[in-house]
Structures are given as C-alpha cells and as structure tokens.
Amino acid sequence: MQTNIASTETRTETLKSLVYSSVAVAPFNDAELDALLLQARARNEALGVTGMLSYRGGSFIQFLEGSEEHVAELMADIEADPRHTDVRILIDERISERQFSSWTMGYQRMRTTETPVPAGFRDTFTDLEQGADDVITARAASELTFWFKVRSAR
Known part of the structure; x- marks a missing residue:
C-alpha cells in the first residue's frame, strides 16, 4: 500500500529503522498473507x-x-504475536530519512528455490535470516531493499 507518511514528519522527530526476522509457527497461504498485510498496513498507517x-x-x-516510540510499540506487539516465533532483531538504528516512505507495508512474494544454488552463490534472504555478523546483515538488508524497490517499480 502506498502512502506519503514522510511528508507529514517534522524535522525534529527521531526516526528509527528496525529489521527483524522470524519463523511462522505454521506456513501462511496467500489468503492468510493478504489478511496479515491488511492488518499490518492499517496499524502502520x-x-x-x-x-x-x-x-x-x-x-x-x-x-x-x-518514530522510536511507534516502532518500539509495534515491535512489542509483533514479538507477542503467536503466529510466529524466533523473532530476532537484525538491525536497530537511528536514521535521517526513510527508505520506504511510500509504503505502509510494501510486500513482494518470494519463492523458495527447488534446486540447489550454484557454488559461490549468495542468497540475500538467507544472509538476513542467519544474521551471521553486522557487515553481512547490513549488506543483505541493503540488497533486499534495492531488490524490493526495483521489483515494486515495475
């Protein structure tokens, strides 16, 4: 869902960016993902x-x-949500501007590959899931952000 939240912010507001990973307790089908997105978009807006x-x-x-306050409030609710487990904070930092200012909750469906990946191939999603170290996590977050923006612009 597109919106323009950034245009209503004040210059003095401290912005926070938080990236987390989690594991669904049971697999989500398309209808369940759509319902989750509707709920998330309304709350985020x-x-x-x-x-x-x-x-x-x-x-x-x-x-x-x-805002730090709203991201913390939302994260507390996310951590308490029984639909997923193993919530891990990967990135938690202050930012000067938003990367997703047009989306209350952008979403792209991703497919799991059926065949083994070639030797030396990196999987950005897996890099984020594993959160091996800060450098790999930051690079993977940047790559996934870029991938998402390119796909959404199509």
Whole structure:
C-alpha cells in the first residue's frame, strides 16, 4: 500500500529503522498473507510507520521505520504475536530519512528455490535470516531493499 507518511514528519522527530526476522509457527497461504498485510498496513498507517515485509518458506523478514516510540510499540506487539516465533532483531538504528516512505507495508512474494544454488552463490534472504555478523546483515538488508524497490517499480 502506498502512502506519503514522510511528508507529514517534522524535522525534529527521531526516526528509527528496525529489521527483524522470524519463523511462522505454521506456513501462511496467500489468503492468510493478504489478511496479515491488511492488518499490518492499517496499524502502520495509524502509527506513521512505513516498511516492507518479505515471506519465503515459512520465514519473515520485515523492515520497519518510524518514530522510536511507534516502532518500539509495534515491535512489542509483533514479538507477542503467536503466529510466529524466533523473532530476532537484525538491525536497530537511528536514521535521517526513510527508505520506504511510500509504503505502509510494501510486500513482494518470494519463492523458495527447488534446486540447489550454484557454488559461490549468495542468497540475500538467507544472509538476513542467519544474521551471521553486522557487515553481512547490513549488506543483505541493503540488497533486499534495492531488490524490493526495483521489483515494486515495475
């Protein structure tokens, strides 16, 4: 869903970017994902939070950005949500501007590959899921953000 939350922000507001991963307790079908997105978009719009959600093979990666207070409030609700487990904060930082200012919750369906990946191939989603170290996590988050923006512009 597109919106323009960034245009209503004040210059003095401290923005926070938070990226987390989690594992679905049970796989989500398309209808369940659509319902989740409707719920997330309404809540995010009410709080002035923007971001994107990725789901693949039972795992979520979500980017949230907004005021520190609202992101923390939303994250507390997300951590308490019984539909997923193993919530891991991958990135938690202050930012000067939003990356997803047009989306209350952008979403792109991702497919799990059926065949083994070639030797030396990196999988950005897996890099984020595993969160091996800060450098790999930051690079993977940047790559997934770029991938999402390119796909959404089509």
